[in-house]
Amino acid sequence: MSRHWLGQSERGSKFMLRLITWIALRLGRAPARALLYPICGYFIVFSRHARRASRQYLERVLGRAVGIMEVCRHYHCFAATILDRVFLLGGRHEIFDIDAHGADVILQRVKKGEGCILLGSHLGSFEVLRTLGIAMAHLPIKILMYEENAQKVSEIIASLNPALSNSVIPIGTPDSMLRVKECLDQGELVGILGDRVAQDDKIVRCSFLGQPTHFPAGPMLLAAALGVPVILCFGLYRGGNRYEIYTELLADRIKISRTDRSGDLQRWTQRYVDRLEHYCRSAPYNWFNFYDYWAMAKR
Numbered sequence: 135m136s137r138h139w140l141g142q143s144e145r146g147s148k149f150m151l152r153l154i155t156w157i158a159l160r161l162g163r164a165p166a167r168a169l170l171y172p173i174c175g176y177f178i179v180f181s182r183h184a185r186r187a188s189r190q191y192l193e194r195v196l197g198r199a200v201g202i203m204e205v206c207r208h209y210h211c212f213a214a215t216i217l218d219r220v221f222l223l224g225g226r227h228e229i230f231d232i233d234a235h236g237a238d239v240i241l242q243r244v245k246k247g248e249g250c251i252l253l254g255s256h257l258g259s260f261e262v263l264r265t266l267g268i269a270m271a272h273l274p275i276k277i278l279m280y281e282e283n284a285q286k287v288s289e290i291i292a293s294l295n296p297a298l299s300n301s302v303i304p305i306g307t308p309d310s311m312l313r314v315k316e317c318l319d320q321g322e323l324v325g326i327l328g329d330r331v332a333q334d335d336k337i338v339r340c341s342f343l344g345q346p347t348h349f350p351a352g353p354m355l356l357a358a359a360l361g362v363p364v365i366l367c368f369g370l371y372r373g374g375n376r377y378e379i380y381t382e383l384l385a386d387r388i389k390i391s392r393t394d395r396s397g398d399l400q401r402w403t404q405r406y407v408d409r410l411e412h413y414c415r416s417a418p419y420n421w422f423n424f425y426d427y428w429a430m431a432k433r
Contacts, residue, residue: 153173154166154170154173154213154216154217154220155220155293155294157169158217158220158221159220163217163218163221163229166217167214167217170210170213170214170217171210173213174206174209174210174213175206177209178202178205178206178209181424183424183425183426184424184425185205186426187423187424187425187426187427188205188208188209188424189205190426190427190428191208191343191421191423191427192204192205192208192418192419194343194344194345195343195414195415195418195421196418204419207419208419211371211419211420212422212424214371215258215259215261215371215420215422218230218259218261218262218371218375218377219259219261220294222259222261222262222265222266223261223265223294223295224294224295225265225295227265227266229375230262230375230376230377231374231375231376231377232262232266232376232377232378232379233376233377233378233379234266234378234379234381235378235379235380235381236380236381236382237379237381239365239381239382239383240252240267240273240323240365240381243363243365244273244274244321244323246321247321248321248362248363249317249318249319249320249321249322249323249324249362250318250323250324250362250363250364250365251318251323251324251325251326251353251356251357251360251362251363251364251365252275252323252324252325252326252365252367252381253325253326253327253328253353253357253364253365253366253367253384253406254325254326254327254328254366254367254368254369255327255328255329255368255410255421256327256329256330256421256422256423257329257368257369257370257410257413257414257417257420257421257422258368258369258370258371258377258413258417258420259369259371259377260277260325260327260367260369261369262369262377262379263325263367263369263379263381264277264301264325265295266379267323273323274317274320274321274322274323275301275322275323275324275325276301276302276303276313276314276317276322276323276324276325277301277302277303277324277325277326278303278304278305278310278314278324278325278326279302279303279304279305279326279327280304280305280306280332303317303324311356314356314360315360318360318362325367326352326353326356328349328350328352328353328403328406329349329410329423330350330423331348331349331350332350335350335351335352336350336351336352336355337349337350337351338350338351338354338399338400338403338404339400340400340403340404340407341404341407342407342410342411342427342428343411343414345428346428347427347428349403349406349407351399351403353403353406354388354390354399354402354403354406355390355399357385357388358387358388358389358390361387362387363383363385363386363387364383364384364385364388365381365382365383365384366380366381366382366383366384366406366409367379367380367381368380368381368409368410368413370413370416370417370420371417371420372417380413382409384402384405384406384409385402388402390402
């Protein structure tokens with residue numbers, strides 16, 4: 135997997151987020167959705183590497199050759215979730231039809247005051263879970279993300295919903311892990327996305343969509359070190375205004391032994407990857423990693 139997504143695909147997604155935010159706030163959701171088609175067309179024409187990565191992924195998950203229209207659908211799904219993020223952050227939950235599956239997995243632990251790690255991915259919209267959980271169920275959710283992205287996302291969050299401005303914990307600062315531990319000790323939920331490897335991450339080799347690739351070891355190492363439950367979260371976009379949220383328990387405790395550290399780490403990460411693959415096949419146009427995801431493992 136390329137470790138340079140922080141300098142490639144993220145720049146495009148942040149620009150798209152700012153552009154769509156500007157359009158949404160001035161025109162509303164229906165006119166903004168109409169403008170997603172020319173916006174997607176622009177990115178498809180001028181993002182050759184991302185376009186190729188989209189086709190590569192779709193052919194793996196669908197198990198067949200795909201044409202440009204399916205790549206367009208992939209881009210449009212991505213743009214639609216970004217647009218909806220604006221309204222979710224703005225508190226406009228009533229305009230969405232959201233169906234939650236397995237919510238008791240989280241609610242039972244929140245009632246007991248038990249801190250948990252919510253392990254998500256760049257599949258669909260993690261935002262739909264976070265904003266819905268905070269606004270409607272009063273769930274104490276923080277998000278752990280890389281510092282460069284955290285600053286950009288925090289700026290946008292602050293402009294749309296100042297009440298959520300302290301919900302992001304940047305990775306890489308001196309007090310990052312201390313803040314995570316404090317949140318978990320207080321019975322809060324800490325969300326992290328586990329399907330991208332950054333420059334200095336420790337990696338785990340797993341099989342994903344029939345091909346070996348690399349996943350970050352950090353989420354499992356963090357969960358094992360802090361001894362907290364890990365709950366998988368996937369917010370799938372189903373078209374129009376419809377979302378489905380799936381939450382399921384991965385483990386009450388992640389145990390990594392000293393005698394077989396690498397083996398235990400690989401097994402736990404593969405369990406996460408297997409569930410990610412399951413939901414990718416359920417909603418194939420929802421996965422938004424627009425770079426050669428299998429590149430590093432080929433070397």
